Amino acid sequence: MAQRAEPPDGGWGWMVVLSAFFQSALVFGVLRSFGVFFVELVAAFEEQAARVSWIASIGIAVQQFGSPVGSALSTKYGPRPVVMAGGILAASGMLLASLATSLTHLYLSIGLLSGSGWALTFTPTMACLSRYFSRRRSLATGLALTGVGLSSFAFAPLFQWLVSRYAWRGALLLVSALSLHLVACGALLRPLSLREDPVMGGPGTQLTSLLHHGPFLRYTAALTLINTGYFIPYVHLMAHLQDVDWDPLSAAFLLSVVAISDLVGRVASGWLADAVPGPVARLLMLWTTLTGVSLALFPMARAPTALMALAVAYGFTSGALTPVAFSMLPELVGTGRIYCGLGLVQMVESIGGLLGAPLSGYFRDVTGNYTVSFVVAGAFLLAGSGILITLPHFCSSASTSTSKPRDLVTEAVDTKVSLTKEGLGED
Numbered sequence: 001m002a003q004r005a006e007p008p009d010g011g012w013g014w015m016v017v018l019s020a021f022f023q024s025a026l027v028f029g030v031l032r033s034f035g036v037f038f039v040e041l042v043a044a045f046e047e048q049a050a051r052v053s054w055i056a057s058i059g060i061a062v063q064q065f066g067s068p069v070g071s072a073l074s075t076k077y078g079p080r081p082v083v084m085a086g087g088i089l090a091a092s093g094m095l096l097a098s099l100a101t102s103l104t105h106l107y108l109s110i111g112l113l114s115g116s117g118w119a120l121t122f123t124p125t126m127a128c129l130s131r132y133f134s135r136r137r138s139l140a141t142g143l144a145l146t147g148v149g150l151s152s153f154a155f156a157p158l159f160q161w162l163v164s165r166y167a168w169r170g171a172l173l174l175v176s177a178l179s180l181h182l183v184a185c186g187a188l189l190r191p192l193s194l195r196e197d198p199v200m201g202g203p204g205t206q207l208t209s210l211l212h213h214g215p216f217l218r219y220t221a222a223l224t225l226i227n228t229g230y231f232i233p234y235v236h237l238m239a240h241l242q243d244v245d246w247d248p249l250s251a252a253f254l255l256s257v258v259a260i261s262d263l264v265g266r267v268a269s270g271w272l273a274d275a276v277p278g279p280v281a282r283l284l285m286l287w288t289t290l291t292g293v294s295l296a297l298f299p300m301a302r303a304p305t306a307l308m309a310l311a312v313a314y315g316f317t318s319g320a321l322t323p324v325a326f327s328m329l330p331e332l333v334g335t336g337r338i339y340c341g342l343g344l345v346q347m348v349e350s351i352g353g354l355l356g357a358p359l360s361g362y363f364r365d366v367t368g369n370y371t372v373s374f375v376v377a378g379a380f381l382l383a384g385s386g387i388l389i390t391l392p393h394f395c396s397s398a399s400t401s402t403s404k405p406r407d408l409v410t411e412a413v414d415t416k417v418s419l420t421k422e423g424l425g426e427d
Contacts, residue, residue, distance in 0.1 A: 006134065007335065012190050013132030013140065019188035020125045020144035023083070026182050027090075027118045029151025030175065031060060036159040040168040045103055055106045062115030064350030067123040071343025072203040074124040078191040079339075086120025087182025089113055094176035098169045114179070121182055123346055127339045128189050130330045135274060137330065142270025142323035149263040149319075194335055206340040215332050215392050216341065220348050223325060225384035226288055228352035229295060229377030232360050233258065233314060237298070240370040244302060254311050261315025269320030273327065280328040281391045287321035288385040296378030299371035332391070356380070 007013075034056045041052050073082045093114030100106045126141070133140045162171035210216050237258075241251040273283050294314040301307045326342075333341040360373040388394070 007132055007137075007192075007194070009133050009135050011132075013129070015188050016125075016129050016132050016190070017140050017144050019185040020129050021147040023121055023125050023147070023182060023185040024145055025147035025151035025155075026179055026185070027063070027122050028148045029155045030179065031056060031063075031118075032148075032152045033155035033159050036156060036163060037168055037172070040163055041103075041106070044168065047103055051103055055103070055110050058107055058111030059115040059118065061350070061354065062112060063118040063122070064353070065347050066116055066119030067346035068340075068343035070120040070122075070124050071127065071339040071341075073120070074127065075203045075206065075339045079124040079128040079189045080186055080191060082124050083121045083186030083189055084183045085186075086117040086124075087180060087184075087186055088117070089120065090117030090182055091176045091180040093117060094172050094179055098172040098176065117179075117182070121186070123343050124339065125185070125189065126326055127342045128192070130327065130338050130342075131192050131194065131335045138273030138280065138323050138327040139267075139270035141326045142266040142268075145266050145322055145326075146263055149259055149266070152259065203340055206337045207344070210333065210337065210341055210344060213333065218387055218390055219329070219332055220345050222384040222387035223345060223349045224352040225380050225387070226321070226325075226352070227349045228356040228359070229292065229380035230318060231353055231356055232295065232373065232377040233298070236357070236360050236364070236370060236373060239364075240298065240374070241307075243369060250304075254307065257308065257311045258315035261312045262319030265316035265319030266323055268316075270323045270327075273324050279391075279393050280324055280331060281388050281394050284321055284324045284328055285385050285388040285394075287317050287324060288381050288388065290317040291321060292378040292381030292385060294378075295381065296375045298374045299369070352380075 038052060038056075041047075041055070045052070070082055070086065090113075093109045093112075093116075096109040096113065097106055100109060126144070129140060129144060130137060159171060159175070162174055165171075166174065234255075238251050238255065241254065246254075269283070269287065273280055276283065291314060294310050294317060298307075298310055298314075301310055329341055329345065330338050356377065360370070360377060363372040363376060364370050366372075
């Protein structure tokens with residue numbers, strides 16, 4: 001284990017960025033491209049589309065709600081064995097899915113087993129990356145998360161070719177082999193010991209302190225609101241464009257414009273957050289506000305030029321807020337509590353992600369169009385943006401970026417002492 005007083009801001013940290021890049025691609029790239037298998041599975045098992053849809057939904061839910069488990073294990077044993085074990089689980093789930101004889105088999109293999117593997121990979125990797133960087137944390141996070149967008153472009157045609165060549169069972173077998181590379185990604189996560197770690201205590205102590213940490217709770221509430229509206233265009237923008245008489249090919253092209261702008265926004269935001277002085281929360285509020293406004297304006301635009309401009313604006317700003325949201329958390333809780341903090345945030349904010357699309361669909365059914373859906377989605381982001389203003393040092397003129405705020409270390413010591421006195425123990 002590397003012993004450091006402060007995050008090194010480079011060195012082996014760039015290998016961790018490389019690991020996070022491929023790991024995000026192998027998790028979310030596979031999830032985003034699973035639609036290729038959807039049609040094949042509906043035909044193979046002669047089941048309703050709604051029942052087949054539960055395969056990916058269960059996998060996403062297990063990945064999100066299982067994040068605290070991966071975080072707790074990483075706090076105790078380090079991220080390397082946890083992520084490597086997650087890679088084996090994810091690959092095993094896909095392997096067993098290639099032998100499936102029923103939908104229940106797929107629910108358990110891809111949904112439960114692979115989903116559990118994904119839960120042990122993404123959060124620990126991003127938390128480990130945050131511990132290696134301080135000044136350049138946002139840029140490193142932005143570069144790592146570009147793996148999601150690039151793999152979404154590459155995997156969909158690749159999976160389609162595999163299905164046409166080897167059928168869906170052979171394709172899933174090869175996706176299993178691809179997922180096994182998560183083990184190599186985990187092997188690159190060299191543990192890093194920082195000066196503040198000893199006073200942060202075990203997972204139980206950290207969880208208790210976070211649940212009494214006002215700024216962290218407000219930040220979690222803000223991200224949950226943001227997540228509620230964030231994914232609406234990915235689910236309903238195509239349907240909205242068809243409602244306003246766009247042909248499917250043009251609508252698909254507009255989604256590609258959103259994806260490309262998202263990639264550019266992630267890298268640009270990461271660089272800007274590290275280059276511009278001032279609290280990261282201020283930049284996160286800016287991107288969140290602009291994303292909410294562009295979402296609310298989508299139903300008002302009818303001309304192709306206006307819709308194209310909004311697609312670019314939404315893609316760039318929604319991509320830009322992602323690395324800043326990840327890099328801001330260590331400023332609030334300190335790098336010593338980043339594993340537990342990120343896992344807890346991922347679990348809670350997933351509630352918004354799960355409720356957003358059904359709520360949008362409900363408004364479409366009631367009103368007959370997507371106007372209210374997109375306006376409400378934008379309002380959720382603006383509400384989350386408003387909560388960000390209440391975070392500490394938001395109006396400060398100097399940057400508050402630091403890997404271990406002194407007040408958080410002091411608070412951790414106080415919490416640890418008080419818990420010990422109450423007989424709860426460190427864990």
